[in-house]
Amino acid sequence: MGSHLRMELMVFLVLVFWGISSIAYGAVSHTTMRKIDRLNKKGPYLGIVVPNFFELNPLLQSTSFVADQKLPYLDFSGRRFRIGRLEDESVIIVMTGLSMLNAGISTQLLLSLFKVKGVVHYGIAGNADPQLQIGDVTIPQFWAHTGLWNWQRFGDGPGNELSLESFGDYTRKVGHIKFSDFNNETRDGKSVPNLLNNVWYQPEEVFPVHGTPEVRQHAFWVPVNPKFFSVAKDLEDLKLGGCVNTTCLPRAPIVVRVKRGISASVFVDNRAYREFLNSKFNATSIDMESAAVALVCHQQKKPFIVIRALSDLAGGGSSLSNEANTFASLAAQNAVDVVLRFISLLSS
Numbered sequence: 001m002g003s004h005l006r007m008e009l010m011v012f013l014v015l016v017f018w019g020i021s022s023i024a025y026g027a028v029s030h031t032t033m034r035k036i037d038r039l040n041k042k043g044p045y046l047g048i049v050v051p052n053f054f055e056l057n058p059l060l061q062s063t064s065f066v067a068d069q070k071l072p073y074l075d076f077s078g079r080r081f082r083i084g085r086l087e088d089e090s091v092i093i094v095m096t097g098l099s100m101l102n103a104g105i106s107t108q109l110l111l112s113l114f115k116v117k118g119v120v121h122y123g124i125a126g127n128a129d130p131q132l133q134i135g136d137v138t139i140p141q142f143w144a145h146t147g148l149w150n151w152q153r154f155g156d157g158p159g160n161e162l163s164l165e166s167f168g169d170y171t172r173k174v175g176h177i178k179f180s181d182f183n184n185e186t187r188d189g190k191s192v193p194n195l196l197n198n199v200w201y202q203p204e205e206v207f208p209v210h211g212t213p214e215v216r217q218h219a220f221w222v223p224v225n226p227k228f229f230s231v232a233k234d235l236e237d238l239k240l241g242g243c244v245n246t247t248c249l250p251r252a253p254i255v256v257r258v259k260r261g262i263s264a265s266v267f268v269d270n271r272a273y274r275e276f277l278n279s280k281f282n283a284t285s286i287d288m289e290s291a292a293v294a295l296v297c298h299q300q301k302k303p304f305i306v307i308r309a310l311s312d313l314a315g316g317g318s319s320l321s322n323e324a325n326t327f328a329s330l331a332a333q334n335a336v337d338v339v340l341r342f343i344s345l346l347s348s
Contacts, residue, residue: 043115103289119304126286126314135253140261145291147264225303263291309335
């Protein structure tokens, strides 16, 4: 073999080796993996999961947040994981983006890549509870995803088995919404049949990290961590903002632990559905991400809590009002204030 050919072969082998080493971790590059390893040696961290920029910015602008000087953030798979300290607690903060899918992906990445000891998820939410007002900050004990449905064919009712129910895929245990109950016109006070018929709410299939792979379990109401929920009781005397410029709320907002919150990839701005969710599920907070965070943490056996400030009435206001546009910034700031206080209590 000539020297020129041997040189070309050596160059080829070097390039192949470099290419293999650069993808040795599959989707995680060698350089990124080294950074993650260095970060994890400093862990564990408290994960902070936030839906959007307007909810994230008040936290980043807070004097309580100090970014890590050597590695303030790590970008991976379209997400930016911000590293630093909050109230003397090491944290990794990630913004998810809108919807259940984005929230679930971001939370799973956070827990898969980093050494995380617990998750705090916060943001704004719609309010389904007529006893509470905009600006109040709610901390539900249980979360459910109400966007997984079995839509029943017209003509069948509660006494009829759902398609694939006998296989264990679907159930009638959680309950349903009957569309004819919301018709504008009725005959003799009775519901007129509606071609949309019934939608039955379904529990999620979950695969716990310590369970048997590919053996499903089901979960509808997912509880937050009992210790976190207990600590949250000490937040109830926290003073919160109640005004946006010269527009003030009827009373000072409060922090309150509630029973249930629900999520789906649906922005609810409808009075009838708001009232249904409250009466059917005893729901207070309505949002588009929290149940995804809850379900991922539940499957990964990580403690979590959700803090949601009420920014609108989920359609319960007048047709002329637009509470979310007016009070979203106030609600986001109130949520951040509660999160900071919660982390301080958790660290003490």
